[in-house]
Amino acid sequence: MAERNPNHDEQSTEIERMVASAVAQALQDQIPQLQAQIVQRVLAIVPSRGSGVQANAQESSSALVQAVSSIHAGFTQKEILRALLDAGSKYCSRIALFVVKAGAASGWQARGFGQEETVKDFPLDLSSGPAADSYRNRMATSANIAEMGEPFVQHFGSPADGQVLMLPLALKDKVAALVYSDGGASGKLNCDSLQLLVMATSAWLEVISLRKQAAPREDGEAAERPVPAAQTVSSFSDPFAAHAPRHVPASVPAAPEPAVEVVAAASAHTASAAAPATATDPFAGLSAEDADVHRKAQRFARLLVDEIKLYNQAKVAEGRRNKDLYDRLKEDIDKSRGTFQKRYGNTTVASVDYFQSELVRSLAEDDLSIMGKNFSR
Numbered sequence: 001m002a003e004r005n006p007n008h009d010e011q012s013t014e015i016e017r018m019v020a021s022a023v024a025q026a027l028q029d030q031i032p033q034l035q036a037q038i039v040q041r042v043l044a045i046v047p048s049r050g051s052g053v054q055a056n057a058q059e060s061s062s063a064l065v066q067a068v069s070s071i072h073a074g075f076t077q078k079e080i081l082r083a084l085l086d087a088g089s090k091y092c093s094r095i096a097l098f099v100v101k102a103g104a105a106s107g108w109q110a111r112g113f114g115q116e117e118t119v120k121d122f123p124l125d126l127s128s129g130p131a132a133d134s135y136r137n138r139m140a141t142s143a144n145i146a147e148m149g150e151p152f153v154q155h156f157g158s159p160a161d162g163q164v165l166m167l168p169l170a171l172k173d174k175v176a177a178l179v180y181s182d183g184g185a186s187g188k189l190n191c192d193s194l195q196l197l198v199m200a201t202s203a204w205l206e207v208i209s210l211r212k213q214a215a216p217r218e219d220g221e222a223a224e225r226p227v228p229a230a231q232t233v234s235s236f237s238d239p240f241a242a243h244a245p246r247h248v249p250a251s252v253p254a255a256p257e258p259a260v261e262v263v264a265a266a267s268a269h270t271a272s273a274a275a276p277a278t279a280t281d282p283f284a285g286l287s288a289e290d291a292d293v294h295r296k297a298q299r300f301a302r303l304l305v306d307e308i309k310l311y312n313q314a315k316v317a318e319g320r321r322n323k324d325l326y327d328r329l330k331e332d333i334d335k336s337r338g339t340f341q342k343r344y345g346n347t348t349v350a351s352v353d354y355f356q357s358e359l360v361r362s363l364a365e366d367d368l369s370i371m372g373k374n375f376s377r
Contacts, residue, residue: 130166298358326372
């Protein structure tokens with residue numbers, strides 16, 4: 001048996017440290033640019049209210065920038081989420097965050113409800129109403145308080161105008177939490193600003209996760225070794241790891257499950273994290289390099305389609321009802337398809353059209369007829 005070469009091991013370790021240090025430095029250098037891009041993207045879709053209220057619009061935009069900045073000032077996941085609630089409370093009278101775990105949602109923290117403990121551990125019904133719509137479609141959902149269900153109304157009471165807004169806090173391919181908001185007694189409810197704050201929070205949480213993943217330890221080694229592509233373990237820790245819902249739907253297995261990972265690889269959405277990766281990993285037969293490309297292509301396709309849904313919510317709803325979704329979103333779909341093909345058209349995933357599959361899965365909710373007759377199969 002060949003003997004190990006100590007010098008080779010030392011050289012490999014030194015190279016690993018150098019690469020980890022270079023990656024950490026490169027990511028650190030990019031953080032300010034990433035933060036600026038997030039802020040600019042948020043502000044880019046703030047609707048214009050006309051020249052007659054230009055001063056008020058500028059003041060509103062300035063306040064929104066400050067709100068986003070307060071979220072970006074957080075460096076732990078809980079700090080960021082608390083900042084979201086604090087910032088969001090300036091744009092509504094009542095706001096609460098409900099953690100999604102094991103198919104159930106329960107209250108975490110809130111603002112504007114008087115005694116904040118009234119929200120903690122309250123079970124949110126994910127089987128119907130705006131909570132179910134927001135969770136399943138990963139879209140902001142406006143509704144009447146009555147649609148939240150009688151237990152919710154009895155527990156929290158109704159806002160003066162009866163209007164509520166449910167927002168999904170989506171990270172990668174999962175909804176990690178739902179954000180509830182309403183106007184309370186004053187009727188204050190700025191839906192656009194709340195939606196932008198939740199978007200900024202999701203983006204910043206992902207930036208922070210990348211930053212932590214690449215940060216070197218004091219001894220010079222990487223804080224976490226790169227996870228092999230075939231594994232489904234996330235490098236992003238769960239901000240609600242200590243939060244276990246007391247109320248679990250009957251359809252969920254009674255056996256204890258590990259904490260839901262907020263950001264996971266594309267194939268990680270399995271019933272049990274303890275199962276071998278090869279049992280559920282569709283790329284288990286590929287090389288580590290090819291599997292990684294496939295996963296990245298899947299995630300990129302989901303990101304592109306999520307953006308289409310986010311910026312065209314009214315068209316998506318109308319297209320689903322009239323089964324002409326492609327005709328209504330043709331320009332956005334074709335542009336995003338071109339972006340996907342430009343990045344992955346000449347790679348090993350070229351034979352698998354992940355973008356097309358994601359359009360049907362996410363936009364059309366697995367019903368091809370919803371895309372309409374002009375959608376190419």
